[in-house]
Amino acid sequence: MRLSLATEPASSDRANEDFIGATPDAVVLLDGAGTPADLESGCSHGVAWYSHTLGSTLLAGMTQRADSLTEILAAGIKATASMHDFCCDLSHPGSPSATVVMLRRTAGTLDWLVLADSVLVLDVLDADPMVICDERQALTGSRYRASMDAAVGGTPEHLQALSRYMDAMRAHRNVNGGFWVAAVDPLAAEQALTGTVPIDRVRAAAILSDGASRLIDRFHLATWPQALDILDQDGPEELIRRVREVEHGDPDGSRWPRGKIFDDATAAYCRI
Template sequence: MRTELISEPAGPDRPNEDFTALALPASGRGGALAVLDGVTPSAVAPGCAHSVPWYCARLGGALTELSVSRRDLTLPGVLSAAISRTAEAHAATCDLSHPRTPQATVAAARWDEAVVEYLVLCDAVLLLEAPDGTVTPVLDDRLARLPRAALRSAAVVDGTLRNKEGGFFTAAADPAVARRAVSGTVPRGSVRAVAALSDGAARWTETFGEGDWAELFAVLRGRGAAALVERVRELERGDAEARVRLGGAKTHDDATVVFVEL
């Protein structure tokens, strides 16, 4: 089994709000991976004393542990339990009902001898490569389907489009959101390799159009995850119109990639 992992912050003066983990259980049977991308609020959520990195570390740690210790749960069940555990860790001190309570996007996979399970919530990306080289993206496109005007509106800034019908869904404090994730299973024999990316790394395809998902996967396999992230940084630095093309988004973002050849 070949594995590779990189997580690079947007800049030296900012904490990395991505979380990533790769777990290979002591049983030697299968494994699991997870990438979480903290959803940065426009302001600190009223009533919560915790940061987005704190939340991602808690939720990611719970998700990773439960993925390997609770094989009786599906991945949506694992995510639901992880959200519950994380909410319980600060429910007594914080108001978790606010729409800007700390939250994250999620891409996760788990495999054994029989199946590969997958789960994506919001704009993280999961890629499944078949033995013949075909790459299938697993995407939750609800955020991408929102009109650009809506993305720039106060509805996004104040959080009222989050975790609502007609908007998009993230892992926050309600475990029921796990049912909103794009999830499923495929036979183990139909998957040769898996990659998970935060949206900062997925910019290679989604923002800058360097290639499609299969071409991105070929970069990971051939040149490695660090080369992919470095190319994204070059494109961000070299694009004089980056802020316009990114719809007013930050020029740089945390960039995380996990690659596993099964």
């Protein structure tokens, strides 16, 4: 695989809660679920620590073990929990969590796993791109978005609505009928979307946090084939630059209502 990648925090004064890591045969992306300042998490380390620690653990597991991606994710969640269960309250409903995308090349196949709302796009031969995203979080969140989307972005009213939204979502995290993310319970790995594709059917793969995919799936200013063209011709930096341009052009979320006016954005592009 020939890999290019880029990541950029939402703002320079906050840690990037995305994680991206790669080896010659594996790529891992995590998007940490940020917590508003007025909501407690029970963890003294924070979301960036969680996503970066779990991400590096998963990448090591993918290169050292032949287990399934589901098994590697479960073991990674368990191992990361053990690193702070003695000093943090992991039973807290706001304990740090993250989306996960894992991609691994074997002799003749590409194995993939997607948990929550980061996106994997496979540019397959003789067909439309295969877009894989776990939509359970978005479907659950649609029940609670109205007041947040109606508020002017960046105002105290919007921040308060965002906190109420995230507080409401905690009750649906990692429960049947809700949505699933990597957090504390290794059983969440069993809820991930997984698959295998013959490697000779795939030209390239794109892995995007939702801060990078919003150019396509929230702003609707590019199609998935167009996004693949941007990544192929101009690289992940250009995709993120276009996202930032749109965000700056809609600073109050009036055209595109969104919880985060700016979001951490990460994109990886693999030529197979």
